[in-house]
Amino acid sequence: MxxxxxxxxxxxxxxxxxxxxxxxxxxxxxxxxxxxxxxxxxxxxxxxxxxxxxxxxxxxxxxxxxxxxxxxxxxxxxxxxxxxxxxxxxxxxxxxxxxxxxxxxxxxxxxxxxxxxxxxxxxxxxxxxxxxxxxxxxxxxxxxxxxxxxxxxxxxxxxxxxxxxxxxxxxxxxxxxxxxxxxxxxxxxxxxxxxxxxxxxxxxxxxxxxxxxxxxxxxxxxxxxxxxxxxxxxxxxxxTQSLHRLPPHVQQKFVRLKGRDKLPELLLLLKERPASGGAVLIFCNSASTVNWLGYILDDHKIKHLRLQGQMSAAARAGIFASFQKGEVSVLVCTDLASRGLDTSSVQLVWFLHVFSCIL
Missing domain, CATH: 3.40.50.300 (P-loop containing nucleotide triphosphate hydrolases)
Structure with missing residues (x-):
């Protein structure tokens, strides 16, 4: 990428x-x-x-x-x-x-x-x-x-x-x-x-x-x-021969958490992650969950961007570009950001499967 x-x-x-x-x-x-x-x-x-x-x-x-x-x-x-x-x-x-x-x-x-x-x-x-x-x-x-x-x-x-x-x-x-x-x-x-x-x-x-x-x-x-x-x-x-194969430089880790533990674990990870640790993508399963998680991150003074398909064109303009440029290192998004976009600066991708279950 x-x-x-x-x-x-x-x-x-x-x-x-x-x-x-x-x-x-x-x-x-x-x-x-x-x-x-x-x-x-x-x-x-x-x-x-x-x-x-x-x-x-x-x-x-x-x-x-x-x-x-x-x-x-x-x-x-x-x-x-x-x-x-x-x-x-x-x-x-x-x-x-x-x-x-x-x-x-x-x-x-x-x-x-x-x-x-x-x-x-x-x-x-x-x-x-x-x-x-x-x-x-x-x-x-x-x-x-x-x-x-x-x-x-x-x-x-x-x-x-x-x-x-x-x-x-x-x-x-x-x-x-x-x-x-x-x-x-x-x-x-x-x-x-x-x-x-x-x-x-x-x-x-x-x-x-x-x-x-x-x-x-x-x-x-x-x-x-x-x-x-x-x-x-x-x-x-x-x-290509590498199609559908896991690139060897990408480490994957599965963490099984109860619903009530997902948010504390994520917040701990974001707060302890060093500034030099690269960018972070957090995928949520709906636009409402993106917004909800964004409010939580605001409360904890964790600087981030949000990107989801229900935003107006004016609101979406430039958000991903700002993330790519490193102006903000955390992006909370739906699968809108999962298709073909250049995320070469990203060091951590967090999938919050059915995150809304903790509401």
Whole structure:
């Protein structure tokens, strides 16, 4: 996983090649990427490809649709962005007309605004040397906000990153057109395979000629679900050898506690943890539990941030970024923060299963 201060792939040691294999495998240049994308990688301080990138880049450059499964922190974002951006650069087109709806050539669908912002920052760094415009489209505001996001200069983004609700509303209001769409990505796909998104996926998939489905876990029945929208027989499967294996540098510990002991144990841990002990993620099972625990931490003067899906867009804006930057070292959240977000500074993750039972 990449650190926000220095987005290097060196942050997750278990995902690197063993010493005997260090330096082996092709470089990004040897994978055939254009100089503009190599310049973007240099801006991100990223050196050699990871395993999933070595698998995905050649296949996706050839235009293959794919199911791409790899462990968290393995570099899946670059694994799909680099070859798909390469394809856009290889087939330049005139910009879309400023007067009409935004008509991107590439689309990445993501489950949350936080993940859209994170992937968008990487995409912008890659696209800047290549002269490709990138836009993010997230909801939570008035319809005029969607139009402003899409029409911000320069108009006609080549690549659009959006959340399902915002994309659906932009299509409904005809702020967004799909006639120029060449490829689409479903990132954290298992969270997007929801009945409420069926109509949206059908509409988008009818236009995209190349589809990439990405995730760290693929639930049973994913292929059957995809088959409702597209021809899954044309998909190639790309997966790493480390998929579904516990990284050796991650220690797991299970503590069985009675309901009344959960809060005291957590408070003791937070108070005794040294300032140099790294960041802490505390997952709760509902938004109400996040808020309740936050009030308790306030009473004990434990500085923290809260993140849950019932917050307004304005309230959520910047919360995870502040946590990533280390401004606050404790984040209390729902599973909203569990999908694809860069948590390389985190040293402790605490799961409070059915924490609400102590209320």
């Amino acid at each position: 990449r650190s926000p201060q220095k987005p290097s792939q060196e942050a997750a040691p278990a995902l690197q090649a063993p010493p005997a294999e260090a330096g082996q495998g092709p470089t990004f240049a040897e994978l055939g990427l254009q100089p503009a994308l190599l310049a973007g990688l240099e801006r991100l301080s990223i050196g050699r490809p990871t395993a999933v990138q070595r698998l995905a880049i050649p296949a996706l450059r050839r235009g293959r649709s794919a199911l791409c499964a790899a462990e968290t922190g393995s570099g899946k974002t670059l694994a799909y962005l680099l070859p798909l951006l390469e394809r856009l650069l290889g087939r330049p087109e005139a910009p879309a007309e400023a007067a009409g709806p935004a008509a991107p050539r590439g689309l990445v669908v993501l489950p949350s605004r936080e993940l859209a912002a994170q992937v968008g920052a990487v995409a912008a760094a890659l696209c800047a040397p290549a002269g490709l415009a990138v836009r993010g489209l997230t909801g939570g505001g008035a319809a005029g906000g969607l139009r402003r996001q899409l029409r911000a200069p320069p108009p006609g983004p080549a690549v659009l990153l959006g959340t399902p609700g915002a994309l659906r509303e932009a299509l409904r209001r005809r702020f967004l057109g799909l006639e120029r769409l060449r490829w689409m990505v479903l990132d954290e796909a298992d969270t997007l395979m929801d009945e409420s998104f069926t109509e949206l996926l059908e509409e988008i998939l009818a236009h995209a000629t190349q589809v990439v489905v990405v995730g760290a876990t693929f639930p049973a029945g994913l292929s059957e679900t995809l088959a409702k929208f597209t021809d899954v027989d044309r998909f190639v499967t790309l997966s």
